[in-house]
Amino acid sequence: MASKLIAPSMLAADFGNLQRDTEMVNNSDADWFHIDVMDGHFVPNISYGMPVIAAIKKHATKPLDVHLMIEKPERYIEEFAKVGADIITVHYESTVHLHRTLRQIKDAGCKAGIVLNITTPLVVLEDILPECYMILLMSINPGFGGQKFEDITYKRVKNLRKMINEQGLDTRIEIDGGVTDKNIQKLVKAGADAFVAGSHIFKSDNPTATIKTLKDLANS
Ligand code: DX5
Numbered sequence: 001m002a003s004k005l006i007a008p009s010m011l012a013a014d015f016g017n018l019q020r021d022t023e024m025v026n027n028s029d030a031d032w033f034h035i036d037v038m039d040g041h042f043v044p045n046i047s048y049g050m051p052v053i054a055a056i057k058k059h060a061t062k063p064l065d066v067h068l069m070i071e072k073p074e075r076y077i078e079e080f081a082k083v084g085a086d087i088i089t090v091h092y093e094s095t096v097h098l099h100r101t102l103r104q105i106k107d108a109g110c111k112a113g114i115v116l117n118i119t120t121p122l123v124v125l126e127d128i129l130p131e132c133y134m135i136l137l138m139s140i141n142p143g144f145g146g147q148k149f150e151d152i153t154y155k156r157v158k159n160l161r162k163m164i165n166e167q168g169l170d171t172r173i174e175i176d177g178g179v180t181d182k183n184i185q186k187l188v189k190a191g192a193d194a195f196v197a198g199s200h201i202f203k204s205d206n207p208t209a210t211i212k213t214l215k216d217l218a219n220s
């Protein structure tokens, strides 16, 4: 079985010490940097954009997993690729032309994925799954870190894994929001492979050790 992945969310990093926190992730058991882009329209919050991503990329030694919470993401795909995105995920709810946008991400040289809000039915993925490197299931309402994990996610992961298996694919399932050492193993059991964690990591006394615990729990 492929190893389960940990993606610390840089939204919870200390922006005044971005290089320090980037190097902490480099030197940890983490696999990817999770980068949350928010535009104040698709979600009520505004986070950061290209210059900050470029600054992280300058020091990062691991792939950037860029989660776009912006309306009409197709307007900016090439720019995100240019500043160093390795994986780009776009919300199903954010664009009318999902298929075209996924092709655009791949043409820009990145891996492409779709994100679903917590109650968007999984059936919308059925015909587009073969185009996806990864599906990101939100386990909170997007827009803010530090929220409580929604239990409906377990059932959604199980059903999505079943859909992926039925199509004979090996698409990754990533979970984002409220992931901790308390729920990660249950999520693995349900069929998830990659885990975003923001506040649980960066608000802990020893972020490097917290990442190791998550990685070990997910792979035990
Ligand atoms: C929220 C973001 C998440 C967020 C997760 O919209 O997509 O990636 O940073 O933060 P925690 O792990 O604190 O719930």
Ligand code: ZN
Pocket (backbone or CB within 6 Å): 009, 034, 035, 036, 067, 176, 196
């Ligand atoms: Zn995210």
